[in-house]
Amino acid sequence: MASDDGSMRILVAGGARVDAGKTTFTTGLLDRLGAVGFKPRAGNDYWFDHDDYRRAVEAGRLYGKDAKRLADASTGTFAPEDLNPVHRLWRPSPGPGTGLVGAAHRQFVLDRVGESFVVNARTHVPKSAREHLPLDDAPTVSSVEELNEVTRRLHLPMLDGFADRIRRVETETEAGAAVVESYGDVAVPIRDLSFDAVAVVEPGRMRAYEPAT
Amino acid sequence: MTDLTDPKATATLPALPDDDRRDPAAVARAYADAYDELLAVAES
Numbered sequence: 741m742a743s744d745d746g747s748m749r750i751l752v753a754g755g756a757r758v759d760a761g762k763t764t765f766t767t768g769l770l771d772r773l774g775a776v777g778f779k780p781r782a783g784n785d786y787w788f789d790h791d792d793y794r795r796a797v798e799a800g801r802l803y804g805k806d807a808k809r810l811a812d813a814s815t816g817t818f819a820p821e822d823l824n825p826v827h828r829l830w831r832p833s834p835g836p837g838t839g840l841v842g843a844a845h846r847q848f849v850l851d852r853v854g855e856s857f858v859v860n861a862r863t864h865v866p867k868s869a870r871e872h873l874p875l876d877d878a879p880t881v882s883s884v885e886e887l888n889e890v891t892r893r894l895h896l897p898m899l900d901g902f903a904d905r906i907r908r909v910e911t912e913t914e915a916g917a918a919v920v921e922s923y924g925d926v927a928v929p930i931r932d933l934s935f936d937a938v939a940v941v942e943p944g945r946m947r948a949y950e951p952a953t
Numbered sequence: 954m955t956d957l958t959d960p961k962a963t964a965t966l967p968a969l970p971d972d973d974r975r976d977p978a979a980v981a982r983a984y985a986d987a988y989d990e991l992l993a994v995a996e997s
Contacts, residue, residue: 748995761966765987768980772988813977937995940960944968946987947960948994 747916748773749906751935751951754922755942763806765941766921767813775917776818776909777810780899780930782923783828786849786866793829797872802827802852810921815913825902826895827852831863850875853894858887903933961997962990 750769754760770777784804786793792805804827807820814823821827833847849865850873851858857878859865869875879894881887910918920930938949964987973979981988 748992750991750995764969764974764980765966765984767977768984769988769991771977771981772985809975937991939991941966944966946964946966946984946991948962948964948991949959950961950994950997 747910747918748775749910749917749933749935750919751938752919752921753938753940755940755945755947760942762921762941763809765939765946766919767809769919769939770810770813770815773917773919774815774913774915775919776814776816776913777823777919777921778902778906779807779810779824779921779923780902781826781828782807782824783830785846786829786831788832794868797866797868800872800874802829802850802857802869802873806921815915816909821852821855825854825898829869831866850878851895853898856894858890858894860887899930900932903930906930906933961994964990 752762752766752769754762766777769775782804784792789804792808796803801821803820803824807824807827810823811818811820828851829849830846831849833845847863848860849863850860850869857873857875859875859878859880861880861882865875879890881890906918906920910916920933920935935951938951940947940949964984966987967983969980969983973983
């Protein structure tokens with residue numbers, strides 16, 4: 741239910757892990773509402789999204805095309821990083837291994853958390869990333885336990901603070917509306933943030949749900 | 954936790970050509986019926 745103050749917050753989740761159409765659906769909804777879009781967690785791949793990777797990294801930044809599309813479609817002026825605090829760079833993982841975080845056929849290379857970075861010590865970091873991103877003093881992880889510890893220390897506080905940022909932006913925009921896009925098939929991208937409706941998007945179909953209260 | 958077995962509304966999303974997919978205003982027009990359904994749930 742929309743808030744008494746007239747603000748509205750929608751969660752867009754995907755029924756399929758990739759290419760569900762979430763971002764296209766979200767950009768149209770932003771246009772419809774005059775809203776601001778957020779993608780708390782995002783990721784892209786050094787190999788499969790190489791043009792997007794190069795465009796960002798050569799400018800000393802790390803973001804993906806989804807966050808860029810949300811920034812462009814939002815009411816107001818935002819950089820992709822304003823709307824997407826946590827971005828993970830992947831690369832293909834040859835062979836049967838599942839990589840540090842257990843994802844089949846790909847391994848995580850590095851994370852951007854706000855303006856900081858976390859580097860996987862057990863994979864090759866592209867030379868272009870080392871040249872253009874401030875990785876020299878970035879923490880490295882070489883086990884799931886270390887990644888979990890860094891996640892507790894960096895990622896989770898960043899995401900918790902981002903919930904406050906979403907609420908603040910809502911109050912500052914005329915429409916008072918926010919659309920939050922989930923990452924992959926992760927249903928709830930951020931803790932402690934309630935929604936007025938949940939849209940689950942898959943190719944050719946949208947299902948709308950009332951969120952649990 | 955949201956009950957994903959009980960949608961309050963379902964809408965068809967038409968396939969879009971690439972040029973329209975990249976244009977939020979064109980998406981808003983093409984998906985207008987779906988947004989109507991979604992916003993009705995949000996405002997209920």
